[in-house]
Amino acid sequence: MKPFDYARASRPAQAVDLVASRDEAAFIAGGTELTNLMKDGVLAPGLVVDVSGLPLSDIELHEGRLRIGATARMRQVADHPMVRERFPVISEALLASASPQVRNRAAIGGNLLQRTRCGYYRDVGSPCNRREPGSGCPAIDGQNRQHAILGGSDHCIAVHPSDLAVALSALDSVVLTLGPDGRRSIALKDLHRLPGDTPHRETVLRHGEMITGLEIPESRAARNSRYLKLRDRASFEFAVVSVAAALTLRGRVVTDVRLAFGGIAPRPWRSAAAERALRDQPLTDATVAAAGRALVRDAEPREHNAFKVELVQRALADILSDLGGNR
Amino acid sequence: MSDMSKDGHSRRSVLKAGGVTTAALAVPGGVAAAAAPPEGTAPASTAEVTLTVNGRPHALTIECRVTLLDALRERLGLTGTKKGCDRGECGACTLLIEGERVKSCMTLAVMEDGREITTVEGLARGDELHPVQEAFIRRDAFQCGFCTPGQIMSAVACINEGHTRSCEEIREWMSGNLCRCGCYPNIVDAVRDAGNGAGR
Numbered sequence: 001m002k003p004f005d006y007a008r009a010s011r012p013a014q015a016v017d018l019v020a021s022r023d024e025a026a027f028i029a030g031g032t033e034l035t036n037l038m039k040d041g042v043l044a045p046g047l048v049v050d051v052s053g054l055p056l057s058d059i060e061l062h063e064g065r066l067r068i069g070a071t072a073r074m075r076q077v078a079d080h081p082m083v084r085e086r087f088p089v090i091s092e093a094l095l096a097s098a099s100p101q102v103r104n105r106a107a108i109g110g111n112l113l114q115r116t117r118c119g120y121y122r123d124v125g126s127p128c129n130r131r132e133p134g135s136g137c138p139a140i141d142g143q144n145r146q147h148a149i150l151g152g153s154d155h156c157i158a159v160h161p162s163d164l165a166v167a168l169s170a171l172d173s174v175v176l177t178l179g180p181d182g183r184r185s186i187a188l189k190d191l192h193r194l195p196g197d198t199p200h201r202e203t204v205l206r207h208g209e210m211i212t213g214l215e216i217p218e219s220r221a222a223r224n225s226r227y228l229k230l231r232d233r234a235s236f237e238f239a240v241v242s243v244a245a246a247l248t249l250r251g252r253v254v255t256d257v258r259l260a261f262g263g264i265a266p267r268p269w270r271s272a273a274a275e276r277a278l279r280d281q282p283l284t285d286a287t288v289a290a291a292g293r294a295l296v297r298d299a300e301p302r303e304h305n306a307f308k309v310e311l312v313q314r315a316l317a318d319i320l321s322d323l324g325g326n327r
Numbered sequence: 328m329s330d331m332s333k334d335g336h337s338r339r340s341v342l343k344a345g346g347v348t349t350a351a352l353a354v355p356g357g358v359a360a361a362a363a364p365p366e367g368t369a370p371a372s373t374a375e376v377t378l379t380v381n382g383r384p385h386a387l388t389i390e391c392r393v394t395l396l397d398a399l400r401e402r403l404g405l406t407g408t409k410k411g412c413d414r415g416e417c418g419a420c421t422l423l424i425e426g427e428r429v430k431s432c433m434t435l436a437v438m439e440d441g442r443e444i445t446t447v448e449g450l451a452r453g454d455e456l457h458p459v460q461e462a463f464i465r466r467d468a469f470q471c472g473f474c475t476p477g478q479i480m481s482a483v484a485c486i487n488e489g490h491t492r493s494c495e496e497i498r499e500w501m502s503g504n505l506c507r508c509g510c511y512p513n514i515v516d517a518v519r520d521a522g523n524g525a526g527r
Contacts, residue, residue, distance in 0.1 A: 005370035006391035032415060
């Protein structure tokens with residue numbers, strides 16, 4: 001790890017000022033991501049600003065919206081009785097993430113900003129357009145079993161690793177930030193950019209802009225929500241494919257459905273097409289299959305990941321069967 | 328007294344042994360929720376920190392890039408906490424901060440200034456091993472032993488958290504600790520024994 005200056009912020013605005021004051025500055029909260037990236041030389045900030053002690057860790061329901069502070073730990077949110085009862089997909093996604101030790105430490109804001117697990121990105125000996133713009137993407141013709149089938153570009157096909165972000169995407173969550181230009185609310189679906197020809201620009205956040213919290217609207221669908229994660233081992237592993245689903249039925253007819261997918265795209269992949277195929281339709285094998293086909297219509301599988309096209313449709317069918325009872 | 332083993336270790340004494348308190352259970356969220364507003368510090372590449380390890384305060388001047396793991400091993404000579412992958416993937420460096428298990432390779436020592444840290448060296452009371460240590464020996468829950476300190480610290484927390492109701496639950500909640508020798512069945516047995524108050 002290269003040497004850096006460290007400062008502990010006493011107020012959010014001070015943290016923003018400190019990071020904004022230096023080009024090579026970064027926030028740290030849980031530390032479970034930045035420490036690894038610094039050790040590997042993927043990131044080398046000259047200043048690290050500790051926001052872990054800021055009073056931004058509350059979890060509360062306010063006028064029909066769940067508010068989660070950015071420095072709340074994964075475990076706190078996963079264990080929270082109100083989250084478990086009214087937003088089960090969030091708790092399930094968190095409990096399917098990382099390990100108990102990491103969940104005790106990793107902060108909610110940082111979870112959304114974690115970097116891809118693409119091996120080429122993490123290995124500074126490899127070219128990577130995301131890490132070093134213009135250096136190339138070895139994944140496109142290389143080891144791409146873990147990579148994207150949707151939303152990638154000729155410059156990058158890395159997938160976003162956060163389970164939480166997938167769950168939040170399904171629930172129309174909003175990210176609250178504080179930056180040098182003041183406060184902003186950003187729809188979670190707009191937080192992460194698709195790679196296009198600038199994969200190194202991962203989010204819409206500006207330098208010095210800090211996530212201070214999240215807001216998630218309550219809904220009947222959110223109460224009937226689930227997270228399904230398929231991975232190469234049963235625990236402590238990133239998703240090969242995952243689905244966050246929230247569903248409301250009247251009789252057998254779908255009145256509300258929200259579907260987001262992980263492991264298949266460079267950002268949490270909310271599929272309006274799959275939702276359209278189900279909304280106001282009876283929940284049957286045929287409509288579920290149609291939703292799956294709509295989801296993968298534009299899929300561009302690579303040499304080693306074509307199996308994800310089938311797997312993600314099966315995952316969708318499985319979770320809808322669970323949420324909707326027997327069909 | 329059905330929860331008492333024959334030498335008088337109850338489940339409660341398993342939790343309490345070695346100064347590991349149940350505070351993390353009483354306050355949801357533990358450290359983060361209980362923290363007072365932070366005192367800010369100015370940017371600097373070194374810092375004066377006090378790490379309270381196994382009840383003993385240690386004042387150090389330390390480079391800010393030093394992980395808690397390296398500070399313990401290289402500066403304080405506490406080599407019980409092991410450095411395996413140094414990337415948070417193996418769990419060998421697991422210890423307790425304010426009673427919660429964390430991976431010490433993934434946090435900077437400067438971030439833990441003033442916190443109570445418990446390492447594997449802090450579990451035994453003199454010659455009397457902690458019930459989880461006893462259970463690991465009785466169940467032969469290791470071969471090479473390199474992952475064992477991390478397994479034991481993780482197990483202490485796993486029991487504190489109440490995640491030992493079944494073997495399946497233990498496997499899930501111990502999944503952050505890898506054992507290259509493959510002693511998992513015996514580790515699960517040891518954690519279940521200690522969780523049931525049958526550590527010896």
